[in-house]
Amino acid sequence: MRGIQDVYTASKKVVDFWGYDNKAVLYSSSIGAFVFPVSLGLIQHTVFRILAITNGSIFASALGLAAVGMSGCAASVALTEASDRLRERAYFSWREPSYSALPKPYSLNNHEDLKLLTVYFIGTVVVFKACRGRFSSVLPSSVKHPGAFANVGIVGSHRYAHKSQRVKIMQMGRKLGCHTCGRKWFSKSFIADHQPPLALSHNNRGKKYLFGVLRYPKTQQKLYPQCKKCSLKQQKHIQSPKNYSAVVTHASSLRIYHLFLPLPYIWAFIRDVAYYI
Numbered sequence: 001m002r003g004i005q006d007v008y009t010a011s012k013k014v015v016d017f018w019g020y021d022n023k024a025v026l027y028s029s030s031i032g033a034f035v036f037p038v039s040l041g042l043i044q045h046t047v048f049r050i051l052a053i054t055n056g057s058i059f060a061s062a063l064g065l066a067a068v069g070m071s072g073c074a075a076s077v078a079l080t081e082a083s084d085r086l087r088e089r090a091y092f093s094w095r096e097p098s099y100s101a102l103p104k105p106y107s108l109n110n111h112e113d114l115k116l117l118t119v120y121f122i123g124t125v126v127v128f129k130a131c132r133g134r135f136s137s138v139l140p141s142s143v144k145h146p147g148a149f150a151n152v153g154i155v156g157s158h159r160y161a162h163k164s165q166r167v168k169i170m171q172m173g174r175k176l177g178c179h180t181c182g183r184k185w186f187s188k189s190f191i192a193d194h195q196p197p198l199a200l201s202h203n204n205r206g207k208k209y210l211f212g213v214l215r216y217p218k219t220q221q222k223l224y225p226q227c228k229k230c231s232l233k234q235q236k237h238i239q240s241p242k243n244y245s246a247v248v249t250h251a252s253s254l255r256i257y258h259l260f261l262p263l264p265y266i267w268a269f270i271r272d273v274a275y276y277i
């Protein structure tokens with residue numbers, strides 16, 4: 001009990017001491033919350049799309065983790081900078097400035113800066129995971145594999161989906177969105193997409209045997225909801241892989257794991273509480 005009381009007294013002291021300007025906290029946190037998904041989108045477009053690294057690649061999870069952590073650092077730096085500017089403005093307009101400024105992790109040549117960025121990196125990764133995010137889903141999708149928004153899917157066959165499967169796919173699509181681009185609201189109907197695509201499956205007619213002797217292992221077909229736009233992209237790519245890319249980006253499809261908590265404030269608060277205990 002004593003420990004809890006200590007933390008309570010210390011928290012109260014810290015809150016009184018900081019005397020945060022609520023508006024500054026709200027505005028700077030909003031900027032951080034905006035920068036986080038924008039940064040993830042930029043990495044998706046400028047790095048992963050150009051290098052054609054998709055969510056089905058071997059290192060997708062590790063690369064996704066790096067992208068999430070780095071975007072968290074970018075958002076934290078943006079938040080810190082915004083907080084600093086707002087404090088200055090508050091001072092010039094004769095409003096009471098806050099006492100304690102957030103530490104700035106910019107120069108990177110001292111130990112403190114690196115420690116701070118490491119905390120933001122790990123913090124963002126933990127929040128992302130707590131919101132049930134998959135690291136590979138911040139990479140673009142490929143029309144040849146289950147996309148960044150694919151869940152377990154439903155078991156299919158090498159034939160077209162029958163009616164009950166199509167009904168299930170429609171329900172899944174409305175709830176989870178297109179498995180390739182994540183679009184949910186702007187798509188009225190969803191197609192049952194075979195993965196791997198039927199045209200590429202070895203078990204299809206004429207492709208059952210390798211050199212006419214060895215039988216290809218039977219691949220398990222799965223069905224996922226896909227929007228018409230992505231389905232068309234898939235068709236074009238399969239017909240002409242040289243002219244049409246298999247990569248589909250989805251930076252504007254936001255999910256709960258794109259949430260960014262104002263980590264610099266949280267960390268500064270924790271450190272102050274620890275100091276007072």
Ligand SMILES: [Zn+2]
Pocket residue numbers: 178179180181182183226227228229230231
């Ligand atoms: Zn789509």
